[in-house]
Amino acid sequence: MDHYIGIDVGTGSARACIINSAGDIVGEGSENIDRQDPEHGFHEQSTTNIWQSVCISVKDALKENNTDPGSIRGIGFDATCSLAVFHYETDEPVSVTYPDFKSEQNVILWLDQRPIEETMQINNTADPDLLRYVGSKMSPEMEICKVLWLKNHMPQEMFDKCSFYDLADALVHIAAGTEDKSFQIADRKSGSMPVGIDGSVKGWKENFLRAIGLGDLAQDGYKRIGGVNKSGEYRSAGELAGHLCEKAASDLGLPPGIPIGSGVIDAYAGWIGTVGAKVDLGPGHMIPDVPGNDEAQALTRLAAVAGTSTCHLALSPDQIFVDRIWGPFHDVVLPGYCITEGGQTATGELLRHVVENHPAYGQAKYSMGPGESIYDYLDGHLKDMMRGQNAPFISYLARHFSFYGDLYGNRSPVADPSMAGSVIGLTSDNSVDSLAIYYYATLEFIALQTKHIVETMSQAGHRLKSIFMSGSQCKNEILVALIASACNRPVVIPKYVDSAVCHGSAMMGAKAASATEDGRGEKLWDIMNRMSKPGRSVMPTQDARQKSLLEAKYRIFLEQCNTQQKYRKSIDEVVNNWA
Known part of the structure; x- marks a missing residue:
């Protein structure tokens, strides 16, 4: 039987799951990732340590049911929207630890808050039309803010040799062992790096980089952030990005040559592993005259991917700009669709x-x-x-x-x-x-904050009829019931509640394995529909007293x-x- 591996690099651990052609999880592995917090608000990791954890988790997943490594047909990667820094000429990791920049840590974690001043600078000077794609304001969680912090604090001669990757792309680069730098952050449209989606061929606007103090990144054809995107096209989730190289194959205990899908941030892999769950919610919660699990139904499903933080993802066929909500990002998970991303920094x-x-x-x-x-x-x-x-x-x-x-x-x-x-x-x-x-x-x-996000998205034009939620928080019956009742929408929980993100990445591996000569292959939604399992639903309370109390608490929440x-x-x- 054919198998596919999904690799999820979260905030605290690397996880791997193996699925068969029917989407059943047949093996799982997990290994903790080291994290250094050198100062308050500073959070760092090492791609060397992360890759070691990835390798252990994959080998453990293979061992669980003695899966034949030769049966693996595709690999998908997701990771947190963290910034990974390497030496452009040698590909060696470059330290991000202030003030001496001599540690092994070359990843600034997504939740790192060091670039507060740089974020304010960007928001005060950047092109308002471009900032529309991040809800009119960038966040210190975003990688470009962290790049500017490094520019302001790292020795200039050191910064001049840095290349910058989204962490998911760095892992794809390590796995594929390619000299092609196209996996770098200029090739991203995720919430971690939402720039270059305004139709510009290069992906980045030179005047934007110059305005915020990063004009040197435009030199030599943007080589340190991925180069010029001449086609104007970007890989969607799971589209073929390369093949497993000899060294990475040896590290993972797999044969070389396995197709690797284009990576995404972990929340987007969670969208893939969550919104395909098959649940009949009945009239009022679906698009009329459209089959139950048709691709169009995804437009009504808000994905809430809950972990250390929670991301809220909504799909639309057209651009819907929502003030202070990230997006719309084109073609990230499904070609031809835009995705918008709200979120809670800590849940x-x-x-x-x-x-x-x-x-x-x-x-x-x-x-x-x-x-x-x-x-x-x-x-x-x-x-x-x-x-x-x-x-x-x-x-x-x-x-x-x-x-x-x-x-x-x-x-x-x-x-x-x-x-x-x-x-x-x-x-x-x-x-x-x-x-x-x-x-x-x-x-x-x-x-209540989820309600705040849902109402903001809905008022802007999203048609959100249900919430598809995944992550360990779904095991908390009180929380799930509160979200359903506060938002007045059913909450759907997928079968693999703890592994939805990893399951989504494995489906991206299946997408990569299906690639044809034109690089496209089977539609990702068709793979999701085939491999997703029935879930369960939690309906909003019908108790008028509890409804009125939650409404009153929501008014207090807004006042606070x-x-x-x-x-x-x-x-x-x-x-x-x-x-």
């Missing part, structure tokens, strides 16, 4: 931070049962509290407690990296009951957001007048 990470930093965390850990996670324990504790207080639903327990949780800044739809957190209803209670309420309020914040900006502006005006 899984936010939950971890809130729970582990509460005074009662240690007491809750001590009370957990065998094999029980802290979140399972808190879910049970909330249900016990609800019964003990004769509350009609869990939301009632936190009716006077509102947590606004942008502790890591706001990606969208506020697009303000200076956003922080706030609490209404804080008391001196340090008990496990208090921890449970704080935990629930964090879940509520995640759901707007008031924080108002107060910050008021203080900044005072401080700025000191001069």
Whole structure:
């Protein structure tokens, strides 16, 4: 039987899954990735360490069911939207660690917040027409902001030798071992590098680079960022990008020559592994007169790919510009379609931070049962509290407690990296009951912010009738129900809830394996339709009382957001007048 490998490089680990021709996962492997945090807000990794983790995860996946390496027909890669830096002439990794730039770390992680000033500079000087493609404001998460930070802090002679890759493209480059530099960031249209999608043949506008202080990257035909794109075309997800080279094949324990698909950021692989789930949601949640899992139905499905952060992806046949939402990006996942990307900078990470930093965390850990996670324990504790207080639903327990949780800044739809957190209803209670309420309020914040993103996209013209959600957070029944009820849309969970991103990458491997002489091959949606499995749905609450309470909490959520900006502006005006 033919098999395909999907490789997902996330924030904390590299994962591999092997699927058969029917889309069944037959083997999985995972290996942690080292991360260095040299300063607050600085987060770095090493492509050498990442590749080692990739190799271990692939070998473990092959071993799980003794899959014959000779049966692997295609490989797909996805990775976080992180910036990887190499020496242009030698392909050796180049350190990104300030101030001496002598470490082994050559990756600035997506969540790294070091380029705040550079981001402000870009937003103040860049072409407004170009910035429309990032919701009118770039984010410090984006790679071009990190490139400018390196320009401003790295020795000039060192910076002049750097070439810059999107991490997914760097992995494809390592795997293919090609001298072709076309996998670099000039060839991307993902949320990590949303520039060059305005119809320009080169992919980058020279006047944009000069305006922001990176005009030297335009020299020698843009060679350090991928070169001139003479065709004006870009590879969509999984389109043939190369073949596995001898060295990488030896590292992975695979035969050389296996087709490799064009890589994408992890959220987009999650879209591929999520929105194809087969669930009949009935009238009102689908496009009338269109078959149930037709490609057109994808236009009504918002993909919420939840992990450390959460990305919200919506497909459209035409350009839909949404203020402070990234995109539209052309042909990223499906040729002929645009994709728009909203997102929450921290969801899984936010939950971890809130729970582990509460005074009662240690007491809750001590009370957990065998094999029980802290979140399972808190879910049970909330249900016990609800019964003990004769509350009609869990939301009632936190009716006077509102947590606004942008502790890591706001990606969208506020697009303000200076956003922080706030609490209404804080008391001196340090008990496990208090921890449970704080935990629930964090879940509520995640759901209400999802509503904020969904409403912003919908008001701009997206027809979002359902939310297809994947990631470990889908196991949290309280969160999923909150998202469905707050957004008033059914939430669909795919079969491979924990492996949707990896499963999507494996389907990109199948796409690469299907490549014909023209490089196209089988349509990715047809592969998704064939290999995706039935999922399950969670419907919004029908309890009018809970609906009205969530609506009231949403109004408070918006006021907390707007008031924080108002107060910050008021203080900044005072401080700025000191001069």
